[in-house]
Amino acid sequence: MNLKHLVFRKTIDNLSKINAKPVSGRPKDLSTISAAISPSFYPTSSGQSHAYLQNPKNSKPVFPLIRYIHSTRDTRLSYASVGTELVCSDSEDGEDGTVNEFLSRFIWIMRGKLTEVYTDCNKETIDGMLLVIVEKVVEEMEKGGIQQMVSSTAVMSSKDFSEDLWRTVWEVSNMVLEDMEKARKKEKMKQFLQSEEVKEMCTYAGEVGVRGDLLRELRFKWAKEKMEENDFYESLERFRHKTQEKGVNVLDKHAVGAEDMPKVASLPKRKGKIKYKTYGLDLSDPKWAEVANKIHERGEMIWPQEPKPISGKCKLVMEKILSLKTEDDPSQLLAEWIELLQPTRVDWITLLDKLEQQNPGLHLKIAELVLREESFQTSVRDYTKMIDAYAKENRIEDADRILKKMVESGIMPDGLIATILVHMYSKVGNVAQAKEAFESLRSYDFQPDMKIYNSMIMACVNAGEPRHGESLLREMETRDMKPSEDIYMALLRSYSDSGDVNGAERLSNTMQFVGFQPNTEYFSLLVKLYGQAGNPEEARSNFDSMIKLGHKPDDKCTANMIAAYEKENLLDRGLNLLMQLEKDGFEPGIATYTVLLDWFGKLQLVDETEELLGKIAELGEVPPLKVHVSLCDMYSRAGFEKKALQALGVLEARKDELGPHEFERTISALIAGGFVHDARRIHGIMEAKGFTASEQVNMDLSASMALSQKRPLQRWPSR
Numbered sequence: 001m002n003l004k005h006l007v008f009r010k011t012i013d014n015l016s017k018i019n020a021k022p023v024s025g026r027p028k029d030l031s032t033i034s035a036a037i038s039p040s041f042y043p044t045s046s047g048q049s050h051a052y053l054q055n056p057k058n059s060k061p062v063f064p065l066i067r068y069i070h071s072t073r074d075t076r077l078s079y080a081s082v083g084t085e086l087v088c089s090d091s092e093d094g095e096d097g098t099v100n101e102f103l104s105r106f107i108w109i110m111r112g113k114l115t116e117v118y119t120d121c122n123k124e125t126i127d128g129m130l131l132v133i134v135e136k137v138v139e140e141m142e143k144g145g146i147q148q149m150v151s152s153t154a155v156m157s158s159k160d161f162s163e164d165l166w167r168t169v170w171e172v173s174n175m176v177l178e179d180m181e182k183a184r185k186k187e188k189m190k191q192f193l194q195s196e197e198v199k200e201m202c203t204y205a206g207e208v209g210v211r212g213d214l215l216r217e218l219r220f221k222w223a224k225e226k227m228e229e230n231d232f233y234e235s236l237e238r239f240r241h242k243t244q245e246k247g248v249n250v251l252d253k254h255a256v257g258a259e260d261m262p263k264v265a266s267l268p269k270r271k272g273k274i275k276y277k278t279y280g281l282d283l284s285d286p287k288w289a290e291v292a293n294k295i296h297e298r299g300e301m302i303w304p305q306e307p308k309p310i311s312g313k314c315k316l317v318m319e320k321i322l323s324l325k326t327e328d329d330p331s332q333l334l335a336e337w338i339e340l341l342q343p344t345r346v347d348w349i350t351l352l353d354k355l356e357q358q359n360p361g362l363h364l365k366i367a368e369l370v371l372r373e374e375s376f377q378t379s380v381r382d383y384t385k386m387i388d389a390y391a392k393e394n395r396i397e398d399a400d401r402i403l404k405k406m407v408e409s410g411i412m413p414d415g416l417i418a419t420i421l422v423h424m425y426s427k428v429g430n431v432a433q434a435k436e437a438f439e440s441l442r443s444y445d446f447q448p449d450m451k452i453y454n455s456m457i458m459a460c461v462n463a464g465e466p467r468h469g470e471s472l473l474r475e476m477e478t479r480d481m482k483p484s485e486d487i488y489m490a491l492l493r494s495y496s497d498s499g500d501v502n503g504a505e506r507l508s509n510t511m512q513f514v515g516f517q518p519n520t521e522y523f524s525l526l527v528k529l530y531g532q533a534g535n536p537e538e539a540r541s542n543f544d545s546m547i548k549l550g551h552k553p554d555d556k557c558t559a560n561m562i563a564a565y566e567k568e569n570l571l572d573r574g575l576n577l578l579m580q581l582e583k584d585g586f587e588p589g590i591a592t593y594t595v596l597l598d599w600f601g602k603l604q605l606v607d608e609t610e611e612l613l614g615k616i617a618e619l620g621e622v623p624p625l626k627v628h629v630s631l632c633d634m635y636s637r638a639g640f641e642k643k644a645l646q647a648l649g650v651l652e653a654r655k656d657e658l659g660p661h662e663f664e665r666t667i668s669a670l671i672a673g674g675f676v677h678d679a680r681r682i683h684g685i686m687e688a689k690g691f692t693a694s695e696q697v698n699m700d701l702s703a704s705m706a707l708s709q710k711r712p713l714q715r716w717p718s719r
Helices: 003-016 030-037 093-117 123-143 145-151 163-193 196-207 212-246 253-260 286-302 312-322 331-341 345-358 360-370 380-392 396-408 415-428 431-443 450-462 466-478 485-498 501-513 520-532 536-548 555-567 571-583 590-602 606-618 625-638 641-653 660-673 676-688 695-708
Strands: 058-061 084-088 274-278
Touching: 093 123, 093 163, 123 163, 163 212, 196 212, 212 380, 312 331, 312 345, 331 360, 345 360, 360 380, 380 396, 380 415, 396 415, 415 431, 415 450, 431 450, 450 466, 450 485, 466 485, 466 501, 485 501, 485 520, 501 520, 520 536, 520 555, 536 555, 555 571, 555 590, 571 590, 590 606, 590 625, 606 625, 625 641, 625 660, 641 660, 641 676, 660 676, 660 695, 676 695
Parallel strands: none
Antiparallel strands: 084 274
């Protein structure tokens, strides 16, 4: 046995005599223990001292062999498991707790490192070594040297410890402080996770169908935002107090810059003598490893993983990805980025977030490619985000493609996706697919909310299916959901446009039953509906009810009432109504004049019609197309060729605005007036527009062409 091993054995014998119970000062044989861990104690073959701590059985240096096998996961139990108690004579409880936690974690990690190096030493010997190291660390803390040690890369040296041992102490101290800072942030995050504001937002998100992993991510995001906001205001408050104490001008840019500089984490400075004692449990039992694993798993659910640091070539590749154009193919760069980084889900999410901020046009394109990456761990919520993004941009085909990919990958749509599809298809008026998505909600036992019902009803209204919309309205009422007035009015408007009197009456009774207060538009729609149905009496009844309730009829409502009388050719009643309204201060507008002009034109009252045309010109508005159709009809039937052709020229110039009804009325009027060639030309324009004339118009046109060849045309003199 060589001299080195003999001396080490003697040291072990001395260490076995040391009492490892709580002490308050340096043991008598501290020099022996210090020699045991000092590298200068073991002479080399050349007579020089080692510059690093050695294992008696292994001549390899400690520092290259020490691996940080005790991860943050293992140190989470250190302050609860390792028995380290500190008593400070003149410090606050908060400081005691911080130093206590620091030394507890420090002892835990150093115990593992010493055990790894000194495999032949027993527990008592390791405890003695720890005692010496901790005494020296506490000594530096009392002198204020621990802050300099953990915040500087310079290695301290002394006659007790080697340079390598001080480097190990420095690294372990920094590791402990980082773990303590992470633990502090976690505890603070837990408070914000349980805050009332975050709970309210999570409750609302759950009500609209956000659940599972997406809700967990949103909850953490909201809590993190609240914590950052709180930290920001706390930093402002600290800065204010500091400037008040020192008398620094808050507007001084140098003072602000000094405050914003990052500070190195350190322990609070001590004034008194630190008294400590080491004791504790034997953590060599395998059960503590199982407990640490469970705590680690639970911690990952609350505290998400951090993205990997990106540097070098990988950073350059990512910058190229961020600078791509929308039409570029990112597949090759993505493959290179994956090979360099080996990303996890949190790395993918970080990349997508940067794309959304810096290159929104490329974000969805790359996000779709990421869905098929195994490392992304694609879930149903990822597909939900993609479908929702395309739906907001009305990209229906892209949304359907993502939905198809999701089903092909074995993931079935859920209630949240069905809700998005209902809104999307309703917005574009695709009632069939909106109904299909709506029915799928029922299969998921998902109760549609007010927004879904409103979207479906409006889709039915836009598609001209008010009856189906009304059935959804009844369903809302059975679920004690009160539809808005806009929904009722949209359905009533749809019934009025389609001429469904029974549906409008049924809906009107429902509106009165639920306490709806009729307005001018409500009565105007009913007046128009009954007028088109040939029931001027009921139209007049609603018109009078509107006036009794204090609503003044506007120009549009009055025009609808006059049109109701026109349909039954009740000219005297229509004129009496106008005179009565003019006495009450009503002034006809272009809508009322247009209806009257059309009525007078059909009665061949040319002078009265031209007088109304002058009144329309006095209003300073452009006459609507219906006025020119009426004039062409009247002048053609009256035989005024010049004026008829002038009105016809206006219609030809605005042919894109003409519908089938206007085309047929013009052709019939031209045939009746003997303008057969003009009628044939208008008929050709009608067919070119894609409209088909009725059989009656075709027969009249054929007959007029045959008759025009047998007798000369008779025309009225031009006026």
